[in-house]
Each structure stands twice: as structure tokens, then as C-alpha cells.
Amino acid sequence: MRYIGHSPSQIDEMLETLGISSIESLFNDIPDNVKLNREMNLPRPLDEIELKRELLNISKKNKAADYVNFIGAGAYDHYVPAVVKALVSRSEFYTSYTPYQAERSQGTLAAIFEYQTMMARLTGMDVVNASIYDGASSLGEAILMACNIKKKNKVVFSGAIHPEYLTTAKTYGFGNGIDIASSVYTSSCETDWKQLEKLVDDNTAAIVISMPNFFGVVEDVKQVEKIAQAKDVMLIVSTNPITLGLLKPPSDYGADIVVGEGQPLGNSLNFGGPYLGFMGTRAKYMRRMPGRIVGETVDADGKRAFVLTLQAREQHIRREKATSNICSNQALNALAATIYLAYLGKNGFRDVAYHSHANTQYFINEAKKSDHIKIINPKVFNEVVVEVNDLDKKYQTAIEHKMLPGLKLNKFYPEQKNRLLIAFTEKRTKQEIQELLKVLGVS
Amino acid sequence: MRYIGHSPSQIDEMLETLGISSIESLFNDIPDNVKLNREMNLPRPLDEIELKRELLNISKKNKAADYVNFIGAGAYDHYVPAVVKALVSRSEFYTSYTPYQAERSQGTLAAIFEYQTMMARLTGMDVVNASIYDGASSLGEAILMACNIKKKNKVVFSGAIHPEYLTTAKTYGFGNGIDIASSVYTSSCETDWKQLEKLVDDNTAAIVISMPNFFGVVEDVKQVEKIAQAKDVMLIVSTNPITLGLLKPPSDYGADIVVGEGQPLGNSLNFGGPYLGFMGTRAKYMRRMPGRIVGETVDADGKRAFVLTLQAREQHIRREKATSNICSNQALNALAATIYLAYLGKNGFRDVAYHSHANTQYFINEAKKSDHIKIINPKVFNEVVVEVNDLDKKYQTAIEHKMLPGLKLNKFYPEQKNRLLIAFTEKRTKQEIQELLKVLGVS
């Protein structure tokens, strides 16, 4: 009777009302030969005490959760304020459905409207949707959108984009036969603009770059602005929203669609999800954008109210003609991002960006003093690639010190041996960075 | 500016409104010679990240929090369901004040009314207050109440009551010159009824017993019922509410006041507090009971509503003539107890009592098979006193196994060497009990 609303005798009363003697008879329409004529083979049910004990024990096997974390690469260990957690835990928020009944969903709707506003301001875009699945899939949706707008079926990627974003984009492209070309990255881990330019042909709908790029490098975005303009292709920029605390919005260098991973905004690491993808675009492309959107309107009394709008793009009305098949958003994650941005505010948000960046620069400046470590490109924001001898051994030493020293780049690039991608957030202390330096051979 | 509502310029505007140039001038009425003319000597302020890190590190020094816990002695490691924690965390509950404005406090008021009802049913008392500080102090209040009612100034305690309850009661008695006499306990850790009876004289207002007693023993309550009746004194019973899932209510054996520690009802151990003391009494003593009480009434529309009542007993009206100086309750803890009782319900609550008792009996039955361990009195509910050789060594072994094997009784009774008071809740598994038996020398 776990999570069942009735008492046994109420079930009997209901059966009586229905004029049947057993619940089984409600399944008489299911042919015997598709019925499961045995009990499912599942572990025995646990009561709440057993369940919590078991899951707590399992959680403790995630030893890395307790380590000092220098891994970034698309998911960042920023601090999630208590205020964010407390408010997102309001059950009116998390146990509600999509706000289709606007009159009783103004909480979610107003918060999404705020989200759209703040993200539009951060990215410089005219309009931002209510969030989609995550950073990688939002890029996938963006290339479909660009190809639809441009009625072309090729997209050219910077070679310095997150390799898993590329893989995801290819999967999205596969459905509609979109050709994904990818340039290489230079020895200093920047986009090879010349090669990228060459890949852009008449069939190309858009160029995709990451800013900062996967290697943490702040790209020379003037280059891509020039190419996109010259070739009349759309520019899709994938960005880490935290960096927009200091960096100019992608609109300033010609972005038509801005996407990215919203996790750094008040969402925990959670082994990769749930996160939220954000997507914004220029006003002229608004109706081509996937995902739900909240608009301001009034109620019958003329009072301000919010409601899901532009639904004519969506599948429950347009079915196969819809802009996208997406019919949900990551509402609760977007709510966390909204509260995060509001709570940190103008100064707090800039400070988080600044501290993350300053920690990175401190590491670089200290590392530069040593011969044992090579900084591949110091023009970075919050992540940097380093090369050290005997990386595996040093990595192991770090682990023994309960430290995750970064991502070994050979996971994605076999050619990048002995290289580590190290991320810094405002949470990392000077002492932790010093310990990292020590482990990496800088003392 | 931590937790300050204004912006700096708003502060300036306010100063302007007040026609003053600095906040300091608002303190001009404080003579210089009582002003603190230096900065307080406190540690530097921590931001939220630093604070959380620091406190998490401190919390980890509480190694015992992670150990398998067989200590009881007034605070019990029962399971606190997630539902209780989630609901008590509703900020409308925990950030509100005492429900003096009933119209906007029906949540707290209705919940307390439910609490009063459920505790009255559990204890068999006619009326229960809205909770007071904790078990020990509720007993202190009870003896004052009894002495006031009886206009006498002596109370006789069973010798098998929690020693710290006795100390607390003495402190409460000290203020009004109440004489506290305490009988001894027998070699089987029961109250010595004969001696107790002898201590009851004409000046005695009440007898106090604990049921089960401090040593876990289920007392022969017929004895005290007889004595109280014969001597015309009030009977105060201190009880563990969990045991009332199986045991008959103290009203059945003549209790006039029932008090106890409500912590086992959905409240965490928290190193001893915050807990809640409960107190109930017979109808005729209702107006002599300390603590706030909620009553049912109607609002202006005739709808049912709840409100604090019988306030004429309280200090904001009666000042020094008040029944007691208590003017708060442990509302949030009482709320937790209320939700706990409602959620467990009739069957779940009985089950928790039964499992705790069955675990205790399992331990006893297994222990009886061994010569290395002596059960002092097996007629217990959820706690039992055992005697083992080399207790200190075995205790240390238990600690090494991350187990708290119980309370060493010599903490309170120097004569009780090599004795351990061991408590069992529904949380203790068969395997944990077996490990305890092993550590204690039963294999």
C-alpha cells in the first residue's frame, strides 16, 4: 500500500460502486497472451529507513563528491547558495506541472519571465526561451533552427568546441541529414580561423563557436564576426554564462543564436544533470526558436499576468509542423538559475566571475614560475590547459590528496598527452590552488 | 551590509528625513562612559562559502554522529521521516512568531490543537499544553504545579528516575523552597516502593515516577497507584511517549500529571536540544497548568477557528501571579511531533514501539545464552541494563567498530561499575544487534 490513497475498505466500496468483485477484472480487456503471468523480478521493497540507509551508503561510494574539484569542461563547481536551495524546494514549485493553467501558475510563469529577462540581458539577445534540456542539446537545437531559417544543411564548427557538444550536434543533425564540418584547433588551443573560413561554403547555414572555448581560451571573436558577415551565415555562440559577468555579450560580436549550459547558475553538479540549456536569439528569429516562452499579458481585471505564449510553434498544436519536438523545459533548474542571478545580483555575479578568473590567473602566474609545468595558452577565463611530465603519476598523487586536479585531455584528444584541463571557481581557495600547484610539481 | 535591507543611498535618504548626518547621532543619548569605544573582539566575518565549509568541517569532528547508536537515556535515535522534515521546513511555520494574531496563524494553531489532542489520547490526560521546554524541565514545572495545587512543599521521587531530571527538578524546587526526597532503587533497578512510601509524609504534594524507569524497567505501577491513593498525594508520571504505543496510558494507573520528553516523536538528537517537553493533566487541574494552550472557537463568520486561550494564567497578563513564567512553547518541535504522530498513525506508531521492544527482547534473549553478560532486569521496554566484565575495554572495541554501545552507568552511579544502559529503536538492525552482542562478548 505504499503511496496508495485509500484504505482497504474504501477499495471495496469502489469495487462495489463499479459492480465488480476484483480489481483484476478491470484488466479483462488485456489479452492473456500479452499479460505478464509472473511477478516482475525486482528487489524486495524497502521501507523508508532501509531505503535511506541503502542510498546513503551508495552515495558514499561517490568518493569524488568529497574531493577538492578542479574539473570543469562543461560543468562547474560554483557555489549553490542556501537561498536557492531553500526556495527551489518550495513544493508549490517542484510538484507543479507545466504552467498551462496560467491563473494558478503565476509563480512559475513570473519566474520564467524573469529568467528570460535576465538571460536576455546577460547574452544580449532579444529573446530567450524558457530553457531547454542542457548545453549540448541546446546547441543541437540551435543548428536545426539555423538550418531551417537558412534553408541550408551544413554547419561549420570551431575545432575548439566541447567535443561532446559536437557529438550531440551531429546526432541532432543526423535526423535531418545536416552536414557538420569541424575545423581543427591551433597549437595554442584556439580556433583555426583560416581553416574554419575555408569550410564555410554556399550550403552553410551557420558557424558555431564556443566562447570561451573548450580549452578555456578567450577567442579572438572579431575573426568569426568578420567571417560570418562576409559569408552571410548565422553565428551560433555557445558560452558559459558565468563568464558573461565580465565578458561582453555575444550580441556585440554578431551572434544570432546564443546557447549554453546554465548549470553554473545555481545548479549542483549532479553527475551531469539535471541541468538547463539556455537559448536566445534575435527578434527576427523569435518564431523559429524551439522551446516554450512566457509572455506578459493581463487578466480579466486588467492586472498584469503571465502566460505561455507563441504556442503556435509547438507540437500540441502544430504536431509534425512544430518548430521542434521539445515540449518541456528544465523549469526547476531555470528557477534555480533565476533565483541565483537575482540573489547574486549585479555585483555578486560580477564578483563570482571575477574571483573565478582571478583564481585562474593566480594559478597561471604561479605556474609560470616553474619549469615543470607548461601553460598552453594563458589568455583564458576560468579554465586552462597545462602540460606536465608524468601526468598519470601526479594525477594519482592528487587523488591521494583528495583532489581532482582537472580533466585529462587524452579522454577526448589522444594526441594531447600529459595535458590537463583545469577549472577554477570562486569556491577554490588560495590554499587549495597552492596544493594543486605542489601536486603538479610547482612548489 | 550582511542581511541589511537598504542600499547605501537609501540610508542617506533616511538620514535626511531624520535631519541628521550620521547614524552615530542616534546613539547620542548613550553616555560615553558606557559606550564601547573599541571594536568587539570577534573573528572576522565569513562569507557563505567560508561559513559552510568551516561549519561542515566542525560537524565532521562529531564523529559519533556517524556511529551505530545504542545510547538512549532520555534521547532516542528513532527515525525522523522525510515527510516530517520537509513539512517542518515550510518557512510559514518556522519563521513565524507565537500565534498571537490568530487570524493569520491558523496553521500553527490548528497544528498545536492536533498536538494537544494526540498527546491527550496517548497519555490519557484530559488536557495537554502546547509543549514546554523539554522532558527534564517539564518535570520541574510539574512539581511546582503539584505543590501549588496541594499547597505543600515536598515531592517524593522514585529512585529510578533519570538522574538529570532529578537534578533539574531540584533546581526548580530550589526557587520556592520545595523539598525533594528521593527513594533508592532496588538491585533489580526498580523503584523501592516500600522506601518511597515511607518518604511520603503530610507535607508531600506528589510522588514522581518514571515509566518505564531510567533503567528501562517497566515498573509495577499498581504499587504507586496504591500509595498515591492511600496518602492522598498527586501522582506525576514521566514517560517516554514511544512506549505508549503499547503500554497503557498513565491515566489508567492514577496519574494526575503526565510529563515527558517528546524528542522521540520525530525530532533529531541534536546533542540534547531543541526537544519538547509534554505535559498533560486532569481537567480539574487545567487552570493550574503552565504553558500555552490552544482552544477551538469560531470566527466572525461562525467558521471554526483556533486561538490561544486560558491566557489569564500567563505572565503578560498576570505578571508575578502567573501560573508559571513560561511564555513560549517548543512550537516547531511540537509540530514535528504532531506530523510524526499523524504520519505514523495508529498502526505505524504501534509498529515503531513494537519493533523497538522486539529488538530489545531479541538482544536480551541472545544475551541470556551467554555467561559473559548479565541482564539486570529483563522486564524492560526499549532499554536494558547489562553488566559485563572489562566494560571499558569492550566499550573501546565498540568505538573502534563505529558503535556507541550504550551509556556507562557509572557516569551517574559510581556504584554501577561495568554496567551499560543500552537502548534499541526500530532503526537498529538485527545485524547491528548481533555486532553489539559480539563486542560485548556474546558470540
Add this chain to the structure above:
Amino acid sequence: ENVSLIFEKSRKGKEGFKLSSLKVPEIEVSQTLGEDLLRDELDLPEVSEIDVVRHYTELSRMNFGVDNGFYPLGSCTMKYNPKINEEIAAMSGFTELHPYAPEELSQGTLEIMYDTQNLLAEITGMDYFTLQPAAGAHGELTGILIIKKYLENKGEKRTKIIVPDSAHGTNPASANQAGFDIVNVKSDSEGLIDIEALKTVVDEDVAALMLTNPNTLGLFEKNILEISKILHDKGALLYYDGANLNAVMGIARPGDMGFDVVHLNLHKTFSTPHGGGGPGSGAVGVKAFLRDFLPKPLAAKNDEMYFLDYDIPYSIGKIHGFYGNIGVVLKAYAYIRSLGAKGLKEASEIATLNANYLLKKIENMFDAPKDALCKHEFVVSCKNWKEKYGVRALDVAKRLLDYGFHPPTIYFPLIVDEALMIEPTETESKDTLDSFADALRKIYEEAKQTPDILKSAPHATPVRRVDEVKAAREMKLKYQG
């Protein structure tokens, strides 16, 4: 009063969250990043902590969740979300784990993933599961791409996906997004797939049929084995939209019905909260012959070590960053472990009992098949209300808000006029169902006697009926303060 926005509470210089001063040396960002890359202004709110807490607390109170009352939203399975699962998902061992942390230090979550894959396989009768899709529609896209890749690998160029006219809108949208043409197939008079109509459209160009079973009318497609044969005989596959699995757990499994690919909505059947629109999880299961087309990676086990298996030769690639909405998966796992086989079956049984009971209690007010046998949900039509009293399904829905209930799904499925699609779920009590039926009956009386009360409803909500047309026309999509 108007719904407030955080921007309106902003005052220059107010502070909420504030870091201590920097402990490493200060830097000059115009030098480290370059002057021309820096932004001029950052227009975020400036509010204090208490402002933030009060604002979002207030917003929350304008919402309605399962914890606030009955939520019989058809096709959405708004069942109770257990609090213990929230507590578990908030354990720091789970929340603080980076997706690229070494596998040997991430054994806990990998174990959860591996076990969940297998539990879902047993529950559905499938062989392999991926947890990567983030939502139902995402699962559909994943599943259809798997089918596409499989066919491509076989050298077949099938271009069509069949979708019943009663299907969720996402089915055709997802198939379209995977590059397929959509073929609709109609329902018969019983509300089931018209077998003869189906036969006429199944040909060598058909890649798959997408089906929900029980379907969106709450009816079990009893001819499912025949349908399966029709498709498979032509080399086409059968896709299961798991939105309605809550009707049949432990009773009938899509794998045993002949489905080759299924997606599940963990946020429906397995009780993870909907979060105001997400996050969800749209796990996809396949028969063994499709395993090698699943997205990468899968959780796998080698001796006693769990690991992420990237060895999936014909994988469609990735459909989501990292591994999906693992925090959601964790809650579903906890739910399955709490209920076990008996509990899950009981959930489906009581969900079905509740739907049939509620249908019985209200059917005489509506155009509804009398004494029909539904599964976990049912659809009634307000056509007669509209014709007789000029009251629409929308009005009924809005009026239900005044009675403290969340309305059912309306205007879906499209094949039913003025549809109310009602799914009570197993966690609701008879008392709740009875009071909902009573409310509907009162509204029915109102429709007859004072229909304007319905047409101008809701009256007791934080805002009155909202003007959707104005929103779509004016397109105010962000705050212009």
C-alpha cells in the same frame, strides 16, 4: 495587486550574496582579457537576501502543485512525489559529483545508473536502456533516431513513420525532427487503432509505428499483437510511447507486446516531480538487436566495478551532454526500490481502479461511453455542455480552479470534441475522487443555471482569466523596466 517582478524591487547598491575579499592577488581584467572583450554594464537586479526570499516565496504561493491538491491532468500522471526521494537526491554524495570525476571514485552513481537500466528493462520487458534523454519527447527523438540508424545500417531507406490520430503531438514532431514523413492512421469507433486502415498504410517505406498503450483515450489496444505482426511483417518496427505505463506495470509489458523501442517518462510513472515543467527523464529501452545503436555511454559492470561503456559500435552518438538527468533517475530508482514488484503492480491497479471509479461517478454528465472499461485515465466530452449551455471545456477547467482542483487536460486528444482528459492516479483517495466528482456536479448545475460564472472563471485565483491573445500579439517576452 499585480504579480510583482524582482526587477521592481531592485535598488542601486543593494546586496544579496557577497563574497569575502579576494585572497589571491587582485588582477586587472582589461589586461588579462583585453579591454575590447569586457562588457560595459551588467543589468541584473540589486536586491537584499530578504527581498529574494520573500519574492520567490510569494511567487511559489501563486502556484499549484500536487502537494496543494488533486491534479488529474490526463496523460501527465501527477501522482504524489515522495519526500524521501527528495531527501535522497539532495545527499551531497550525489549532488556534488562531477560527471568527469574518475569512475572508480563515482561508483555510487554508476551503480544507480546500471541498476536502473536493468530495473526498467525488467519492468518493460526490454533488453537495454539508456538514461540519457531528458524528457519524453527527447526519448522519442532518441528512439526514432535509433530506428533510423538501425535501418540505415541495414541499408534500408524507409521514410515514413505512422502515428495514430489520437497520439501525443510530440510523436509526429519527434519523427519529423528525425527526418521522417508522418503518416496518420485513424482510430476506429471503439477508439482503438483501425486495423484495416493501418494495413493500408504499412508498406516497405514505413520505418515504424509509434503507439501509446493504453492509448490517450485510456483504452488498451487489445489488438496489439496483430498490430505488431502487421508492422514486423513489413520490416517496420514498433515504438512505444511510455506516457501511459502507469496503467500496466506488472500487468503487461511493452516488450511482450512486440515493441522494439520504448521511452518512459520517469517523471510520470516513477513519480519524480514535474518541477513546473521539468526536469524530467525520458529513458529509452530497446530490444537486444538495437543495443548497438543506443547513445553513448551506457552504465556497465565489470566484475565488481561499474563503468561507462562507450563501446557501442553504431551508436547514434549523444543526445544530451554527459549522461542525462541523473538526479531525476536517482529519484525514480528510489521509487522503484520502495515499491518493488508488488507495489508497482498495485500502483497500476489502483490507478486503473481510480479512473474507472471516477468515470462511473461522472459519466452521466458527459458524452461518454457508458460502462466503458478504461485504464489509468479516461476522456469525456463537454460537447453537450457546449451545445446546451454554451459552456466550453476551457470554462469547466477554469471553474475547477475555483473549487481548489487542478483541471484535467483539455482539448486532447484531438479526436474528441471539447475533451476533458482525466487521470486521477493511484495516490489519490476515494474521498478526493468523491469531492472532485461533487465539484464537477456543482459546476454542471452552474452551467445550467449561471453559465456566466463558468465563462468568467476563475474567480478565486491569484489572477483572473488571462488574455492569451494579447500575449501572443504583443509579445512582451522580457521585462522592460
Add this chain to the structure above:
Amino acid sequence: ENVSLIFEKSRKGKEGFKLSSLKVPEIEVSQTLGEDLLRDELDLPEVSEIDVVRHYTELSRMNFGVDNGFYPLGSCTMKYNPKINEEIAAMSGFTELHPYAPEELSQGTLEIMYDTQNLLAEITGMDYFTLQPAAGAHGELTGILIIKKYLENKGEKRTKIIVPDSAHGTNPASANQAGFDIVNVKSDSEGLIDIEALKTVVDEDVAALMLTNPNTLGLFEKNILEISKILHDKGALLYYDGANLNAVMGIARPGDMGFDVVHLNLHKTFSTPHGGGGPGSGAVGVKAFLRDFLPKPLAAKNDEMYFLDYDIPYSIGKIHGFYGNIGVVLKAYAYIRSLGAKGLKEASEIATLNANYLLKKIENMFDAPKDALCKHEFVVSCKNWKEKYGVRALDVAKRLLDYGFHPPTIYFPLIVDEALMIEPTETESKDTLDSFADALRKIYEEAKQTPDILKSAPHATPVRRVDEVKAAREMKLKYQG
């Protein structure tokens, strides 16, 4: 609709929390406990988990907390309760610690206790602190018993405690509970203690004077050093009721004013939530000469080990089980560590600024001393409202509820007719203060023009004005279902 009670949702056989079956052998309780000790019935509700969650969620929504709006309850310091402190107090290392766990395995909480004792000593200028009392009144009782024990130990039999007529009701009640006779001393025209009146009552029978400073009118007792001398010269002590410490942190310390004993309300000054009436914490501080009379035990430190020090020769004993409301102490500790010396001082400064500002904004509506200098709170009188419009302070309070504000404290202190005692606290913004002043002004206009609106207020609350008389007369103190 009526406020519902959980009992009304009970249905025989419903289940919420349920344990798995027993793993140890079943037992027969009639044998283990004896038939005659068993209870016959256990009349608790039988409800499902969703019933419980919805019921208490609904009840919560009928409450009003600091998170819901302005709460200017005089003498109660309803400031914002930081969320991080809740998160910290919920850490399992703190919550799962048994009070009798070995000290060497409880070093974390012992450290918090030890440090908090010292932090509070520095903030107040006292020498030693006990954290054992659970509330302000409990602290008062503790402090007065300490004084009693000290005097007894000196061989003195002093029988009287002096209390100003403006004092909190708990002061005389606590002194009485400690066995003392109460002597009231009146306030002078300024609202301060009448020094001459005081002199006349201080004699060799006086044990102590209990004083709040700033006092309950929000005024600083500027003659405090003289008062101290009057008492001490006669061998009496000075007791500080710390309810109003929020006005003077870092500015003036009771220890420096001559107080011998103080109690603090950690739930007021140090921002731990009030919880609907508790738990609080009433820590008590003393000058060194009283250390040996404190309750047992104190947290202490020996080299690097923290321990519980029971070596307190003349201790009054225990006033509470174990060590007090440690979970509350923990939140206060976190608060102090967050603010530091500057932050605490700023809190007092802004609290005082807010009170003076709000007084300025509203004073012309009330009988209030013009251009008075208050500290963190102030008192105005509705006497003129009553005389002119027949509207009482109670009516104003109830009407404020309709405007979304929690009312101030009313009818206290007793020396002010129709008192409104307003304490805005430092966490409230100018915007909030302004809108509160605006609301009061609107209510003032209503009092003139439509006084019945006030007299029948509140109108917008979950229930209308409640009948307190009926409650006291009928005494329905539990549900009779």
C-alpha cells in the same frame, strides 16, 4: 471553508509510514510486558502520506512568517532568518549526535558551544555564559536562581526583586517562580526608571533589579551607571533582560553598564527563527564572581580537547535536560560568524535607524513624543484614535493583516494606553518601511471615515476575527471527533 483537522481525514486502515516486517523474532507483548500493562486502543489518525503532506502544507499556508512579509512585532526582533543557518543546522554531523556520546567523538558541537559562550561574553561584556536555558523567560529564571544561590552562599536572605512597571511580564513572573517578592518601580515622565522612586525601594532586602536596556519603550536608560551604583551600594545585583540587545551590539555592553547577570534571546538578537513560538535559546551570562553558580555543565577546553565541565562548586544544578537548545545555539553561532564585529554593530545601527525613521514617518498620527530618539523600537499610542473614532489598537492590528503586514505588538508596555510597539529590525528595507507607513496612513483615514472596516477587520485572512471569549468559556482543548 473551515480549517481542517487531520482527524477528519482519517479512514480506518489507511497507512502513511510503514516499517518492513520485523527481522528479529516476533514476540508476544502480553508476555514480555504483562497483559495488564498493555493499552486497549490507540486512537491516532489513519491517513496516507499524501494526506499528511497536503494537510500540513495547507496549514502552513494559513500562517504568516518573516518570509511572508514585514513583521514589526515590538520586543520580538523578527529579523530575517538566514537560510544558510538552516542548512548548517541540518548537517547530519550536528543533528545525529547523541548528547551522551563520548566527548572525544563530539568535539565539533563542543567547540561550537565553547566558542559561542566566549563570543556572547565578548558581545555583552560578561565573563561566563551558560547555553542551557531554552528561552528568554527560562534564562530569567536561571539568572535569578543564580543570584539567589549566590546570596544564599553569602549567607544573605534577600527576599525582593525590583521590576520597573514597563518590564516584560516574564520578569516578575520569573522572579516569583524563584521565590522572590516583587517590588514595582515606576517610570518617570521620560519613560525611564524614576531614579528617586528607585532609591526609595532599594534596601537590604533587595536581591536585584531586573532591567531591559534599552527599555520596552525603546529608550536607553541613560542613568544606568547611577542605577547600578544605587543597587550595588546596597549589596543588590543588577539583572539585564537581553530582549532588546539588538539595539546596542558593539555600541554599549551590559557588562560595561554594571549588570551582573544577563540573559540573551538568541532567537531575537541572533536571528534564529522563532518557529511559531519556539524553540528559542535564553543563554545567560554572568560576571566572574557568579561563575561558580551557573548550571552544569559548561563547555570548556583543555589543551586541544573540548569537554563538559561539571566542576561548578555552587551550581544551581540543571535547568534543562542535557545542555540546552544546542541546535538553536548553532544557528546563532553561524550568525555571529557571518557578521563579525562590524556586521553586528551595523545590525544595531540600522535597526535603530529603521525605528527612528519609521517613527518619524508615522508619529503625527499618534500620541507620540515628537522628535524623540528611540533605539531599535518605539511605542506609540492609539489613544486619540480610540477617543475620536472609537477604534482600538486591536482594530488597527487586525486591519494591518488585511494590508499584508503582521501587526506590531499591542497593549504592551502596560504603561502606555492603546499601545502599538513597533520594532522594524535592520533587515527591512526603506521600501518596506515606507509601504508600512502608507498602510497605517490609509488605515488612519479609514478610522476617520469608515471605522467599521477596522472594527470588523480582518477581512482578507484565512479566518475572520476570532472569538477569544468563546474559546476561554467553552475550553475545547482537543478534538472530540
